[in-house]
Amino acid sequence: MSDTLTDLPAIAALRARLADLPGPALLAAGAIGAGHGHDETGNLECLPALVLRPSCTEEVSRMLAACHDLDLKVVVQGGRTGLSNGATPRAGEVALSLDRMTRLDPVDPVSGSIVAEAGVSLQRVQEAAEAAGLSFGVDIGARGTATVGGICATNAGGLNVIRHGMTRAHVISLEVVLADGRVMGHTRSLAKDNSGPDLKQLFIGSEGILGVITRVCLALRPAPGPAATFFGSAPGIAAARALLARLRRDAPAALLAFEIIDRPLFDRITTAGHVSPIAPGAVQVLVELEEGADPDHLGAVLMEAIEAGELEDATLAASGSQRAALWALREACAEAVFSLTAPVGFDIGLPTAAMEAFLHDARTGLEAALPGIGIYVFGHLGDGNLHYIVDTDQPDTVAQIVFGALAAHGGAISAEHGLGREKAKYLPLVRNAAELDVLRGLKQLLDPRGILNPGRVLP
Amino acid sequence: MSDTLTDLPAIAALRARLADLPGPALLAAGAIGAGHGHDETGNLECLPALVLRPSCTEEVSRMLAACHDLDLKVVVQGGRTGLSNGATPRAGEVALSLDRMTRLDPVDPVSGSIVAEAGVSLQRVQEAAEAAGLSFGVDIGARGTATVGGICATNAGGLNVIRHGMTRAHVISLEVVLADGRVMGHTRSLAKDNSGPDLKQLFIGSEGILGVITRVCLALRPAPGPAATFFGSAPGIAAARALLARLRRDAPAALLAFEIIDRPLFDRITTAGHVSPIAPGAVQVLVELEEGADPDHLGAVLMEAIEAGELEDATLAASGSQRAALWALREACAEAVFSLTAPVGFDIGLPTAAMEAFLHDARTGLEAALPGIGIYVFGHLGDGNLHYIVDTDQPDTVAQIVFGALAAHGGAISAEHGLGREKAKYLPLVRNAAELDVLRGLKQLLDPRGILNPGRVLP
Numbered sequence: 001m002s003d004t005l006t007d008l009p010a011i012a013a014l015r016a017r018l019a020d021l022p023g024p025a026l027l028a029a030g031a032i033g034a035g036h037g038h039d040e041t042g043n044l045e046c047l048p049a050l051v052l053r054p055s056c057t058e059e060v061s062r063m064l065a066a067c068h069d070l071d072l073k074v075v076v077q078g079g080r081t082g083l084s085n086g087a088t089p090r091a092g093e094v095a096l097s098l099d100r101m102t103r104l105d106p107v108d109p110v111s112g113s114i115v116a117e118a119g120v121s122l123q124r125v126q127e128a129a130e131a132a133g134l135s136f137g138v139d140i141g142a143r144g145t146a147t148v149g150g151i152c153a154t155n156a157g158g159l160n161v162i163r164h165g166m167t168r169a170h171v172i173s174l175e176v177v178l179a180d181g182r183v184m185g186h187t188r189s190l191a192k193d194n195s196g197p198d199l200k201q202l203f204i205g206s207e208g209i210l211g212v213i214t215r216v217c218l219a220l221r222p223a224p225g226p227a228a229t230f231f232g233s234a235p236g237i238a239a240a241r242a243l244l245a246r247l248r249r250d251a252p253a254a255l256l257a258f259e260i261i262d263r264p265l266f267d268r269i270t271t272a273g274h275v276s277p278i279a280p281g282a283v284q285v286l287v288e289l290e291e292g293a294d295p296d297h298l299g300a301v302l303m304e305a306i307e308a309g310e311l312e313d314a315t316l317a318a319s320g321s322q323r324a325a326l327w328a329l330r331e332a333c334a335e336a337v338f339s340l341t342a343p344v345g346f347d348i349g350l351p352t353a354a355m356e357a358f359l360h361d362a363r364t365g366l367e368a369a370l371p372g373i374g375i376y377v378f379g380h381l382g383d384g385n386l387h388y389i390v391d392t393d394q395p396d397t398v399a400q401i402v403f404g405a406l407a408a409h410g411g412a413i414s415a416e417h418g419l420g421r422e423k424a425k426y427l428p429l430v431r432n433a434a435e436l437d438v439l440r441g442l443k444q445l446l447d448p449r450g451i452l453n454p455g456r457v458l459p
Numbered sequence: 460m461s462d463t464l465t466d467l468p469a470i471a472a473l474r475a476r477l478a479d480l481p482g483p484a485l486l487a488a489g490a491i492g493a494g495h496g497h498d499e500t501g502n503l504e505c506l507p508a509l510v511l512r513p514s515c516t517e518e519v520s521r522m523l524a525a526c527h528d529l530d531l532k533v534v535v536q537g538g539r540t541g542l543s544n545g546a547t548p549r550a551g552e553v554a555l556s557l558d559r560m561t562r563l564d565p566v567d568p569v570s571g572s573i574v575a576e577a578g579v580s581l582q583r584v585q586e587a588a589e590a591a592g593l594s595f596g597v598d599i600g601a602r603g604t605a606t607v608g609g610i611c612a613t614n615a616g617g618l619n620v621i622r623h624g625m626t627r628a629h630v631i632s633l634e635v636v637l638a639d640g641r642v643m644g645h646t647r648s649l650a651k652d653n654s655g656p657d658l659k660q661l662f663i664g665s666e667g668i669l670g671v672i673t674r675v676c677l678a679l680r681p682a683p684g685p686a687a688t689f690f691g692s693a694p695g696i697a698a699a700r701a702l703l704a705r706l707r708r709d710a711p712a713a714l715l716a717f718e719i720i721d722r723p724l725f726d727r728i729t730t731a732g733h734v735s736p737i738a739p740g741a742v743q744v745l746v747e748l749e750e751g752a753d754p755d756h757l758g759a760v761l762m763e764a765i766e767a768g769e770l771e772d773a774t775l776a777a778s779g780s781q782r783a784a785l786w787a788l789r790e791a792c793a794e795a796v797f798s799l800t801a802p803v804g805f806d807i808g809l810p811t812a813a814m815e816a817f818l819h820d821a822r823t824g825l826e827a828a829l830p831g832i833g834i835y836v837f838g839h840l841g842d843g844n845l846h847y848i849v850d851t852d853q854p855d856t857v858a859q860i861v862f863g864a865l866a867a868h869g870g871a872i873s874a875e876h877g878l879g880r881e882k883a884k885y886l887p888l889v890r891n892a893a894e895l896d897v898l899r900g901l902k903q904l905l906d907p908r909g910i911l912n913p914g915r916v917l918p
Contacts, residue, residue, distance in 0.1 A: 109704035111811045111843065133708040155653055166651065168660075169628055182893040186869065191842035192625065192808045193871035194614055194664055195889050196878055196916050199897060201627075201660030205653055222713045245568035249592040253751075254681045292712075292751035349651045352570045383650035384570065410645065412652035419655055430654050434641040438658060438904065445900040457655050 027051035048095035065181025078150030084420030118149025137164035155205030157416030179447035225291030232314030233281030253293035258382030349415030486510035507554035524640025537609030543879030577608025596623035614664030616875030638906035684750030691773030692740030712752035717841030808874030
């Protein structure tokens with residue numbers, strides 16, 4: 001399909017308009033690698049009609065202006081590690097890949113910031129920060145491939161959100177190219193700017209439907225010291241929630257992570273060969289506190305939690321290798337999920353107060369519709385974000401039930417992965433008519449011809 | 460003027476439409492206190508034609524829908540502690556005061572959050588957090604009067620921005636009423652929600668021109684422990700910047716505050732009777748580090764800073780009372796400014812790298828235009844936010860020079876106070892044509908008749 005599409009007059013006209021750009025700036029059919037055909041979801045439908053590979057903001061501007069004039073639809077591609085089919089091309093779309101924009105400026109040690117082009121990997125930012133005695137507050141498993149543009153456009157979360165916030169909290173400023181090629185914003189390290197509404201916020205988490213982020217100034221933080229880590233078992237979600245409240249109030253240092261693994265998933269992890277350091281319970285918790293947590297104080301708090309029935313068993317990491325072993329249990333969740341027959345994953349956000357009620361209603365609904373169905377839950381209880389996995393060959397039925405329960409309990413249909421094409425149709429479940437109107441109005445304002453990532457986010 | 464305006468047919472029609480609301484919901488001419496005529500800037504022009512005082516979101520919605528239908532302009536009022544004339548009525552405007560919406564829900568200890576109506580004071584939020592063993596990360600001098608709605612609508616900053624961020628960083632969710640009365644958003648404690656663009660960000664810091672914030676869910680943090688505080692003298696801004704970079708990299712705990720006071724202002728403070736604990740330098744620095752800072756480690760870092768010429772003298776607070784005495788010097792800045800003949804204050808943001816160049820250019824420009832002019836500088840160097848005070852009877856000339864230098868160095872014409880009516884006309888200095896178009900488009904999208912805070916923010 002893509003071969004014939006590249007012969008469309010509009011594609012030919014685009015190539016003519018950009019003919020003066022150097023060779024690597026355009027990839028035509030035949031030269032396009034399969035990677036440009038999908039994101040981490042892996043659902044390749046077709047290759048893009050053309051891949052545009054700008055080397056700088058000015059080229060992004062020229063390319064988008066041309067696509068706008070020619071009414072060509074554009075799919076924006078970063079590291080393509082997304083999990084919601086946002087970067088997967090549809091027939092006839094031109095891909096705009098930021099993979100050649102990889103300039104990373106030196107760390108500014110005074111303001112504690114760094115400027116990166118959109119194609120720089122998250123890991124390079126982390127390493128540059130560390131070399132300057134600082135750190136970057138966002139970390140996700142795909143750090144080596146995920147890009148600065150991608151984590152900003154999707155407002156990536158990760159393991160330390162409870163303490164440091166999502167990517168939005170780390171963006172000082174950004175530059176963006178609108179659908180018609182106009183350039184907005186800057187990458188100065190202006191920590192405070194209340195000169196009118198903060199337009200950059202529109203583009204963070206908008207998944208490329210409102211503009212293309214080209215460069216970003218990111219805030220860095222002090223390098224973290226050694227954390228205090230423990231692994232425990234709780235008799236249920238309610239107990240884990242009570243433990244969370246206790247730690248927020250009484251723990252000797254701030255929470256860096258509060259992760260859970262439910263019993264069905266944990267049993268798969270131990271069956272696969274991992275050794276549990278404690279007697280498992282209905283819910284396993286992995287908790288990390290910031291440096292400076294006095295071990296005696298923490299031990300006393302954990303004893304109180306055991307006496308209150310919030311914990312059944314717990315072990316504190318006494319060394320870096322023990323800490324790594326505890327985190328290996330959490331990281332084993334992914335492989336345990338992939339070992340299921342047909343895992344369908346939901347990345348849900350909930351007010352922590354609604355957690356038990358949602359889990360009850362979703363399970364009841366699923367078991368009524370699909371008796372014997374396998375349900376596995378793990379994730380970031382500390383920020384109300386669970387990965388809810390169902391082993392099923394009926395993903396649509398399951399999605400209706402899960403999202404229905406979620407909407408009834410005031411949840412988010414995506415806590416961190418975004419909507420892409422996979423979840424766009426469910427947006428009306430969690431946004432009212434006024435909100436959908438405003439979203440459509442924003443899209444119309446910033447991309448009047450609808451050329452940017454069409455079909456993503458907005459139903 | 461306001462007396463005749465209350466007789467306008469539209470005002471009479473508004474009163475008729477809201478006649479079923481209980482007495483306190485409307486204040487007519489004669490019952491309107493002078494406080495409704497100005498904000499902290501103090502420039503009373505006239506009283507509002509009517510004061511609308513809703514008790515709940517539904518009443519806000521009814522009132523705005525009526526004003527929208529009748530094409531009545533509305534000025535939104537919170538605690539009226541703003542410093543840019545945003546809440547000061549213009550002739551014929553109806554005031555919408557949130558002062559009766561003062562419901563504060565109990566702290567949710569599990570998610571670490573609290574829901575407040577717009578009229579709740581910042582101090583009540585702080586006290587509720589403290590009673591639950593937590594804290595709220597925003598603090599400003601006007602805490603007793605400033606409201607939750609106001610600090611969100613203006614994205615208030617304050618003393619701890621370097622560590623905890625501005626108000627935006629503490630808003631989990633919010634409910635807003637659009638100009639035509641439609642209600643958007645919610646106040647659930649959804650820490651993570653990537654279900655499409657985050658619309659609430661539009662309203663934080665928009666100074667009421669896009670919608671009226673009615674209720675907010677705020678994030679709370681762990682209660683702070685005892686901080687480490689020192690006061691020192693530096694030979695100049697460049698040295699203070701070098702010290703800032705050193706502390707970001709080498710300090711034994713994260714920076715909570717990095718404040719400066721220049722010599723001319725500090726001399727006024729000591730002349731007024733405050734005693735300096737050190738030999739003053741060109742720039743005084745007040746620095747605070749998070750709890751857990753090892754004093755020996757900090758002392759060693761300060762010795763290195765002295766050897767490097769970044770500090771000339773320094774004293775570490777050894778007790779809570781010593782710490783309070785050091786902060787009293789910083790807090791004396793306000794009274795020292797008010798004691799000037801005709802102080803004109805600018806609340807400017809700059810990339811820290813551009814700080815010296817801006818200060819040089821602004822001083823050179825001012826002294827050329829107005830020989831012998833008095834210039835005083837203090838503020839939050841750690842987040843690039845200075846209060847730049849000029850003692851002058853020619854505020855417009857001074858503003859042109861200061862904002863001109865600021866724009867040339869990539870600064871913000873308001874770092875934290877907002878634009879209101881005072882600085883709206885300078886917005887084109889720091890926003891390009893595309894940005895101004897988008898801002899006007901947002902205003903048109905959300906307030907098509909231009910009834911909300913007209914003349915504020917947008918030129």
